[in-house]
Amino acid sequence: MPNKNDKNKRDYFKVQNAGGKVKNADCSVDGYTNSLNSHASHTSPRRIKGKAVTKKATLTDSVAGFVNEVITNVNSKNEPIKWAKIQQLQTGLKGKDSSLTVIIIGLSRGYQIYLMENGDFEEVISIRNALLKDGLLLPFKVDGVDSLSSYRPIFASIFEECSSDGNILNFTSLNTGETFRKDKFDSHIAEIDFSSSCFLVLLAETIIIYNNNDLIERLRVKVPKNCPIFALSGNLLAFADENVGILS
Structure with missing residues (x-):
């Protein structure tokens, strides 16, 4: 069952479509829309219930369970997993030291992002038709004056596109669904x-x-x-x- 803190967490990942529903999101490059909704999965987010936590339980245990229950179901001949990345981010949502574990999965024709809190994994983004070369969820909280606070959390992404040659860095707000900045490099x-x-x-x-x-x-x-x-x-x-x- 959803807990009372879910709303606070989801407030960081609100992406509204014309119907006003919260949807998952898609980063964009040239040739794609800036809206994260265009390639997003429009099914309800998946939630994987964690097992009972023991004193000896570790992040490795939780991730191992995630691999068995989620990744093995996603990884198929039609859409194999290319890479995966794990991040531990301080959020400050429920106190100074509160944190989330973020798992980014690069698929053959898209990507998925899961959050883990209290042993439960929740799918917050599921994208197709956008091949992700690399991506990072940037810090929720930063030192000094945060000029980008209205955009956070920010997903930095690089897509494998023939037109870009992997030299375009996208910065997408997971709060609004907008790709608000693109940096193009010479290499x-x-x-x-x-x-x-x-x-x-x-x-x-x-x-x-x-x-x-x-x-x-x-x-x-x-x-x-x-x-x-x-x-x-x-x-x-x-x-x-x-x-x-x-x-x-």
Whole structure:
């Protein structure tokens, strides 16, 4: 049964269609609509009930159950799973330390996003006809003045499109369903990442660092061509430097 906190969580994922119903969403690139509803699944969100929590229960246990009950049902010959990503995000919805586990599943012709809270997994987005190369749900809460608070939570995404060559980064509001920004780069995007201090885009020869609170570019770092080696934690960035041959 839904608990009394579900409304607070879903307020972060409201996407309204003409009928005013909450629907799942779809990010967009050139050739696709900015509305997340156009390719979204219009069935009721799936909810997977977790097993009783014990003192020894861990995130690994919960994810293992999720794999057995959800991913194995989704992964088929018609639509195999290409990749999956797990994030742990502080939300502040029910207190300073409240958090959600986010699972993003890249499918052969779309993607799904699940949230886990108290051991229960809930599907919040199910998209078809939009092949996702990579995606991240950006922080719910950031330090400093949040210039993008009305858009959060924000889903950063890269789609595999012939027209874009994987060089367009989309920022989509899961609160409104609008893709409010697209950044186009000269080369393909190898990876995206973030920490508590910044958001990072890795290109073939450059690491671009943005502020979390406004997504304004802060710094560019030159890296060896076709050598995307880096690690990001808090305000520390380690990367390969061909000039000295060590991590900086």
